Amino acid sequence: MQLHPMPEFGSFTLLLALALCVYTLVMGAAALWRTRGVSAGVDRQADKLGETARRAGISSFIVVSCAAFALVWASFTNDYSVSYILHHTNRALNTAYKFSALWSGQEGSLLLWAWLLSAYGFVLRMRHKVDVRLTAFASTILAGVQVFFLMLLNFAAPPFAVEPGPVAQDGFGLNPLLQYPEMVIHPPMLYLGYVGFSVPFAFALGALMMRYPGEKWIHITRRWTMVTWLFLTCGIFLGAHWAYSVLGWGGYWGWDPVENASLMPWLTGTAFLHSVMMQEKRGMMKSWNVWLIFSTFLLTILGTLLTRSGIVSSVHAFASSNIGDWFYAFILIAFAVCLFTFFRQRDHLKSENRLESLVSRESSFLFNNLILLAACFTVLWGTLFPILSEYVQGTKVTMGAPFYNRVNLPIGLFLLFLTGIGPLLAWRSTSLRTIRRNFVLPGIAMGVALVVLLAVGVRPWKDGDDWQSTLFSLVTFTLAAGVITAIASEFLRGASVVATQTGKNLLASMVLLTRRNTRRYGGYIVHFGIVVMFIGIAGGAFNQSHEQEMGYGDTLTMGPYRLVCQSFTQDSKPEFDTEYALLDVFKGQKKLVQLAPEKRIYFPNTDHAQPSTMVAMHSTLASDLYVIYEGRDVDTDKPIIKVFLNPLMNWIWIGVLIVVAGTLLALVPSLTRSPVRAAVVEATLAEAQVYHA
Amino acid sequence: MLRFRRWMQAGAVCLLAVVMLGADPGTRFEKMGHAMICTCGCGQILLECNHVGCPVSPVMIGELHAQIDSGGSNTMIFNWFAAKYGGTVLASPIRGGFDNVAWIAPMAVFLLATVGVGFLIRMWTSRRMALSAAGPVVGPLVGGDALRERIRRETEY
Numbered sequence: 024m025q026l027h028p029m030p031e032f033g034s035f036t037l038l039l040a041l042a043l044c045v046y047t048l049v050m051g052a053a054a055l056w057r058t059r060g061v062s063a064g065v066d067r068q069a070d071k072l073g074e075t076a077r078r079a080g081i082s083s084f085i086v087v088s089c090a091a092f093a094l095v096w097a098s099f100t101n102d103y104s105v106s107y108i109l110h111h112t113n114r115a116l117n118t119a120y121k122f123s124a125l126w127s128g129q130e131g132s133l134l135l136w137a138w139l140l141s142a143y144g145f146v147l148r149m150r151h152k153v154d155v156r157l158t159a160f161a162s163t164i165l166a167g168v169q170v171f172f173l174m175l176l177n178f179a180a181p182p183f184a185v186e187p188g189p190v191a192q193d194g195f196g197l198n199p200l201l202q203y204p205e206m207v208i209h210p211p212m213l214y215l216g217y218v219g220f221s222v223p224f225a226f227a228l229g230a231l232m233m234r235y236p237g238e239k240w241i242h243i244t245r246r247w248t249m250v251t252w253l254f255l256t257c258g259i260f261l262g263a264h265w266a267y268s269v270l271g272w273g274g275y276w277g278w279d280p281v282e283n284a285s286l287m288p289w290l291t292g293t294a295f296l297h298s299v300m301m302q303e304k305r306g307m308m309k310s311w312n313v314w315l316i317f318s319t320f321l322l323t324i325l326g327t328l329l330t331r332s333g334i335v336s337s338v339h340a341f342a343s344s345n346i347g348d349w350f351y352a353f354i355l356i357a358f359a360v361c362l363f364t365f366f367r368q369r370d371h372l373k374s375e376n377r378l379e380s381l382v383s384r385e386s387s388f389l390f391n392n393l394i395l396l397a398a399c400f401t402v403l404w405g406t407l408f409p410i411l412s413e414y415v416q417g418t419k420v421t422m423g424a425p426f427y428n429r430v431n432l433p434i435g436l437f438l439l440f441l442t443g444i445g446p447l448l449a450w451r452s453t454s455l456r457t458i459r460r461n462f463v464l465p466g467i468a469m470g471v472a473l474v475v476l477l478a479v480g481v482r483p484w485k486d487g488d489d490w491q492s493t494l495f496s497l498v499t500f501t502l503a504a505g506v507i508t509a510i511a512s513e514f515l516r517g518a519s520v521v522a523t524q525t526g527k528n529l530l531a532s533m534v535l536l537t538r539r540n541t542r543r544y545g546g547y548i549v550h551f552g553i554v555v556m557f558i559g560i561a562g563g564a565f566n567q568s569h570e571q572e573m574g575y576g577d578t579l580t581m582g583p584y585r586l587v588c589q590s591f592t593q594d595s596k597p598e599f600d601t602e603y604a605l606l607d608v609f610k611g612q613k614k615l616v617q618l619a620p621e622k623r624i625y626f627p628n629t630d631h632a633q634p635s636t637m638v639a640m641h642s643t644l645a646s647d648l649y650v651i652y653e654g655r656d657v658d659t660d661k662p663i664i665k666v667f668l669n670p671l672m673n674w675i676w677i678g679v680l681i682v683v684a685g686t687l688l689a690l691v692p693s694l695t696r697s698p699v700r701a702a703v704v705e706a707t708l709a710e711a712q713v714y715h716a
Numbered sequence: 717m718l719r720f721r722r723w724m725q726a727g728a729v730c731l732l733a734v735v736m737l738g739a740d741p742g743t744r745f746e747k748m749g750h751a752m753i754c755t756c757g758c759g760q761i762l763l764e765c766n767h768v769g770c771p772v773s774p775v776m777i778g779e780l781h782a783q784i785d786s787g788g789s790n791t792m793i794f795n796w797f798a799a800k801y802g803g804t805v806l807a808s809p810i811r812g813g814f815d816n817v818a819w820i821a822p823m824a825v826f827l828l829a830t831v832g833v834g835f836l837i838r839m840w841t842s843r844r845m846a847l848s849a850a851g852p853v854v855g856p857l858v859g860g861d862a863l864r865e866r867i868r869r870e871t872e873y
Contacts, residue, residue: 272764279759378840386837393826393833401822408809408818416814423807424761425751430822489747 033093160229216255271636284326306375443506472504545689552681562671
């Protein structure tokens, strides 16, 4: 009998990790149960038991890391005795892709999930002194989630399954679509986002179970939530950029069920980040916030179920497997626990305050939540409607981009509108004078933008245009002008106050202002990034495309560009056969660049030959010239070239970078108040107290 | 009143003109081609399918041209494709009947939720106003440090 040391080591570590997590869950719960209602330190034995549970949880990270290392090692050493390595790598694969093989298949990606979860758990358990009892609750709940994923890895989708028979000399290789630099970071980013929401979920559920007084759990989890949200945002947009650069259909978002699965928790997570501020500031919306974070967590699991169960057809989905049943069971159990805890402790979630005015920051948050949840419902509805249709009508339907675009566009515009007006409204109530003062400039900006846009030709009634898309773009650009002005005026207004107080110039005052309240101004920068992204998305209404056969010297004109075919040829390389054309791109008489759109056939002359498009692009701030090699005409043998002119595409990616920068800024602690400033604030508060009394 | 009605009628005519006119065959082909998907299994919009030698999309595109040239309405053409390739050929549910539920449900939920939130805000604010009219509001947090903390919390961004 042949020995396979690494796979056996990997399997053993997974089993050990499961045992450790079960211990953390059971003993952690037992310790919490024994210490309920008593002060810390009274039941020494229970405290010790809780401590062993915490340490077991910490150890599980080390053990799962060993399992992940074993799989990566098997990939690097071409150990084709492991079925997973055989099916997802080959000898010719370069180092980065051999590493990314860890998440290129179902078993590996579940191992990545379990590893990230244990890593988050490790950090949480190491930082237990922030609040020992609350962290003990969160650690125990997190251990429950870990047990589920480790059971999957041990019993349903083992990554170290050994291939029967003699060991193969070479593997089947990695899907060529995944052999792209972004694919090395997109899945881990997305998983960091998905898995990360388990932490605020665990804290929220733990705080509810123990009837945690006050809002400290929100302060503890704020950074966790923001970092997780940031990872998810980056993951989603890296995926969109990959789709745009690799799939070669000219778009970046296809509303595929798997894409939708990542968007849904992002939407509810965004709603949570906003509405949790109402709880922090005014003790409102407690039940709502708890359910938002519960839903976000459950949606991350639902997304995984959609990806893996085969219940919806998706180009991303892994082959149908029986692990869908495991996910159904886990979602049901998790939902039941949430529901039970909520009903048992709902009196603890009573609001401390009520809304005082329709025109207030609170009501804008309410509507913001409404919009985000409406968008989430639409995406969920569109994803699941084919199943409902099959059940009711007996036939499946397709829910493609036309459905989502039509339904989500008005919702998106409303969200853009609220992005602008929300921060201009004061907490509790906003006076008419304040509204007038804050909205004059954005109103003027919108009016000017509308006139300019109509003058330059963005007219829905123009012949030949898709009037609905043009109308939506017009509204988006107009609203964007208003929102950007509103954000800029907020910065300027604050900076001028600081300038008066400190005597610094406006720019230095703006920096100081931002450093004094990184959360608020970081948030504004995130909003600005979102507006920039909306502008980029609205540019899609003016996309153009043209397809043409191009022989030597043939010319194709697209917008301001002229493409001239210099040559076309085919080649054979060890990993793939390739066909490509060389196209000179001119603007006027000036040659800008030479593009080489390419079509590759990986694993040629095999039964699993796979074509792959290598897009050639000339990208500017105004537009992307996006060129794909579609193939050759069988009659003329000339290459067929398809060219897209996608206006404002770069604005989307720039917007994402701004969002990332704003979120990072919001994560930086604000400058502490100077004694002089603190004295002024305290004096004002004292006056207010006297007045109130 | 009469003048207002005339303006409204003129506006409606202009709107109809914007909607109905300018639908040249090229635009119509683009629109209809983007409302169907390639049935080769790629799941891409018909006019965006970019497989080398895809056996399906060129045939379907040819059929779409032929159907448009034969003068059928959009509904007739979509029905023809749905009959030939199955309902999943349409990129969104547009066959009427139960398909309408797909469109109505999100809008209905959105409208109901908006009305619900509006009603909730109104209820809360009116209750607050009634309490204010009854006398000065004395909350549970009134008191030195508690009041300070509350004011700080509620006024800080």
